[in-house]
Amino acid sequence: xxxxxxxxxxxxxxxxxxxxxxxxxxxxxxxxxxxxxxxxxxxxxxxxxxxxxxxxxxxxxxxxxxxxxxxxxxxxxxxxxxxxxxxxxxxxxxxxxxxxxxxxxxxxxxxxxxxxxxxxxxxxxxxxxxxxxxxxxxxxxxxxxxxxxxxxxxxxxxxxxxxxxxxxxxxxxxxxxxxxxxxxxxxxxxxxxxxxxxxxxxxxxxxxxxxxxxxxxxxxxxxxxxxxxxxxxxxxxxxxxxxxxxxxxxxxxxxxxxxxxxxxxxxxxxxxxxxxxxxxxxxxxxxxxxxxxxxxxxxxxxxxxxxxxxxxxxxxxxxxxxxxxxxxxxxxxxxxx
Amino acid sequence: xxxxxxxxxxxxxxxxxxxxxxxxxxxxxxxxxxxxxxxxxxxxxxxxxxxxxxxxxxxxxxxxxxxxxxxxxxxxxxxxxxxxxxxxxxxxxxxxxxxxxxxxxxxxxxxxxxxxxxxxxxxxxxxxxxxxxxxxxxxxxxxxxxxxxxxxxxxxxxxxxxxxxxxxxxxxxxxxxxxxxxxxxxxxxxxxxxxxxxxxxxxxxxxxxxxxxxxxxxxxxxxxxxxxxxxxxxxxxxxxxxxxxxxxxxxxxxxxxxxxxxxxxxxxxxxxxxxxxxxxxxxxxxxxxxxxxxxxxxxxxxxxxxxxxxxxxxxxxxxxx
Numbered sequence: 276x277x278x279x280x281x282x283x284x285x286x287x288x289x290x291x292x293x294x295x296x297x298x299x300x301x302x303x304x305x306x307x308x309x310x311x312x313x314x315x316x317x318x319x320x321x322x323x324x325x326x327x328x329x330x331x332x333x334x335x336x337x338x339x340x341x342x343x344x345x346x347x348x349x350x351x352x353x354x355x356x357x358x359x360x361x362x363x364x365x366x367x368x369x370x371x372x373x374x375x376x377x378x379x380x381x382x383x384x385x386x387x388x389x390x391x392x393x394x395x396x397x398x399x400x401x402x403x404x405x406x407x408x409x410x411x412x413x414x415x416x417x418x419x420x421x422x423x424x425x426x427x428x429x430x431x432x433x434x435x436x437x438x439x440x441x442x443x444x445x446x447x448x449x450x451x452x453x454x455x456x457x458x459x460x461x462x463x464x465x466x467x468x469x470x471x472x473x474x475x476x477x478x479x480x481x482x483x484x485x486x487x488x489x490x491x492x493x494x495x496x497x498x499x500x501x502x503x504x505x506x507x508x509x510x511x512x513x514x515x516x517x518x519x520x521x522x523x524x525x526x527x528x529x530x531x532x533x534x535x536x537x538x539x540x541x542x543x544x545x546x547x548x549x550x551x552x553x554x555x556x557x558x559x560x561x562x563x564x565x566x567x568x569x570x571x572x573x574x575x576x577x578x579x580x581x582x583x584x585x586x587x588x589x590x591x592x593x594x595x596x597x598x599x600x601x602x603x604x605x606x607x608x609x610x611x612x
Numbered sequence: 613x614x615x616x617x618x619x620x621x622x623x624x625x626x627x628x629x630x631x632x633x634x635x636x637x638x639x640x641x642x643x644x645x646x647x648x649x650x651x652x653x654x655x656x657x658x659x660x661x662x663x664x665x666x667x668x669x670x671x672x673x674x675x676x677x678x679x680x681x682x683x684x685x686x687x688x689x690x691x692x693x694x695x696x697x698x699x700x701x702x703x704x705x706x707x708x709x710x711x712x713x714x715x716x717x718x719x720x721x722x723x724x725x726x727x728x729x730x731x732x733x734x735x736x737x738x739x740x741x742x743x744x745x746x747x748x749x750x751x752x753x754x755x756x757x758x759x760x761x762x763x764x765x766x767x768x769x770x771x772x773x774x775x776x777x778x779x780x781x782x783x784x785x786x787x788x789x790x791x792x793x794x795x796x797x798x799x800x801x802x803x804x805x806x807x808x809x810x811x812x813x814x815x816x817x818x819x820x821x822x823x824x825x826x827x828x829x830x831x832x833x834x835x836x837x838x839x840x841x842x843x844x845x846x847x848x849x850x851x852x853x854x855x856x857x858x859x860x861x862x863x864x865x866x867x868x869x870x871x872x873x874x875x876x877x878x879x880x881x882x883x884x885x886x887x888x889x890x891x892x893x894x895x896x897x898x899x900x901x902x903x904x905x906x907x908x909x910x911x912x913x914x915x916x917x918x919x920x921x922x923x924x925x926x927x928x929x930x931x932x933x
Contacts, residue, residue: 341679378714386682386717394706402672403707406679406687413636413662413685434702437672444667599709599750600774601718605801607848609887 296326299350301573310527322347324522327547331495335503341407341421343391343400346381359580369587376590398434408447420506422450428459448506450513456521461533474516482512489517492551520544618785620763628770629659636662639690670700677721694727694741708775709750718773728781734908743875745777746847752776753847757821759790781819803850809839812863817843826920855888862893872900894933
């Protein structure tokens with residue numbers, strides 16, 4: 276008789292999540308530092324303040340599920356199963372990374388493993404996840420879930436509207452996670468939408484909607500776990516609105532001086548990592564020494580991975596095949612140069 | 613057996629669905645209704661669950677196609693009129709067109725675009741979109757002009773691992789009849805000499821192949837023998853075939869139904885000027901639609917687009933240079 280794996284307790288899941296959050300935060304700090312040293316080509320976009328939501332999103336998924344992370348999902352990507360080297364190689368432009376220097380910063384993925392490589396156009400990944408889910412349906416794989424991660428800014432796009440309506444019409448097992456971090460670049464919520472809460476939109480699409488505190492890890496784990504279970508059991512798309520605050524600029528080029536100081540001291544302005552550590556230590560689930568040890572291990576792991584990434588070669592333009600088509604016979608090679 | 617261009621498209625889809633379980637069709641009104649032009653007539657009944665009606669959401673339709681293609685399927689997306697594909701443009705050029713380059717994983721989508729002008733259709737149901745898709749890397753753009761090409765090239769499009777924009781011309785849907793041909797087929801990306809001639813090369817594609825052929829017949833009565841080159845695909849562009857034709861005739865007239873700024877005709881002229889300049893006995897000439905939206909009234913429309921008459925006029929001027 277095979278062992279039946281028991282559902283992990285919320286405490287065990289929280290500890291697992293916390294360790295990914297610590298690595299994500301350490302990695303963020305390292306990227307910020309490398310950016311300031313001029314070691315990174317292009318922009319750097321951090322996940323600070325969104326780690327709890329991000330990690331809970333990925334931990335709600337099972338093998339075979341689909342995941343479309345967005346700009347601030349370092350914790351979720353790691354929890355979904357990617358290597359620490361992937362973000363580092365992508366930011367450093369390593370030829371050995373998943374994007375081989377052809378695309379950079381937050382635009383990496385492993386589509387063969389169900390983790391999509393985002394494009395910059397907001398809202399555009401939602402219908403891609405729906406396509407993956409429709410493929411599963413047509414292939415007779417009925418128990419998988421797809422999770423797409425967006426921010427408050429993406430909710431204003433036509434792509435968001437089209438995709439959520441489409442997923443609702445098809446009753447796809449889509450979990451659409453909106454990290455409402457109060458600002459889309461510098462644009463505050465009151466210049467982004469006029470409804471009282473984004474969750475009010477759920478009824479208009481005919482989908483289940485839930486609004487919750489994105490700064491509390493346990494809440495994120497419970498809400499997203501339930502949402503994925505509902506989607507998996509055939510209850511259709513789930514619109515999940517998490518309220519939190521981006522604890523950094525849009526990118527590291529942005530000092531975020533426009534952020535309302537009152538927000539920083541409000542519930543949404545709490546640092547989800549600090550909140551998670553405090554609650555888990557207070558409940559004696561972990562000790563402060565555990566956390567310090569995990570953090571120091573995370574620093575070691577990140578330093579080692581960055582050192583490796585920095586030793587690796589970048590792409591060689593003279594060995595690049597410069598082919599945007601996989602069908603070699605259809606590639607035009609005779610452009611006048 | 614002679615069938616219409618539209619029937620060829622329907623038959624090709626039926627065969628693709630029958631031969632490959634990965635193929636499905638997604639688009640507005642394509643299911644029980646059979647499509648706005650009936651290009652999917654009865655297919656929903658013959659292939660249950662695989663011909664799926666979409667909401668009016670071109671962006672989400674093409675995004676879904678990308679996800680399904682990555683997920684191992686071969687989606688055929690019917691956009692009701694090519695003009696409306698602008699709403700889904702982002703997913704096609706930025707998502708489908710970049711996916712293989714970025715990730716190494718191909719994205720096999722066939723995007724069917726009913727394109728080109730028909731009398732009375734006006735500015736938003738008449739446009740030719742091939743040039744803007746061809747401008748972007750990572751896409752193949754087909755412009756079949758014959759019944760046999762409509763059938764076989766659509767089957768090719770579904771088999772190709774890369775995203776294909778299949779520009780099917782609405783004017784040919786009901787009026788053009790032919791058989792599906794047999795024997796050797798031209799490979800994807802190869803142009804065809806539709807008519808042999810010695811005095812000038814008229815290079816064109818889609819419905820304009822038939823206007824050019826009519827013009828060539830009229831010119832033949834005056835002793836001018838025009839060669840007509842049917843490009844078949846505009847991306848990749850068969851530069852070798854074009855230059856070989858110009859080498860034989862010494863004169864190039866490139867005709868397209870799209871707007872005049874840039875586009876396929878400009879690309880052809882640029883390549884001939886760059887790579888076949890020594891073969892030219894006269895300046896290369898282009899003929900396109902006018903630089904206005906496509907007009908509604910039949911009298912305006914007939915003059916807005918190139919026609920057998922305007923092509924013949926241009927050819928006469930070209931051979932006198």
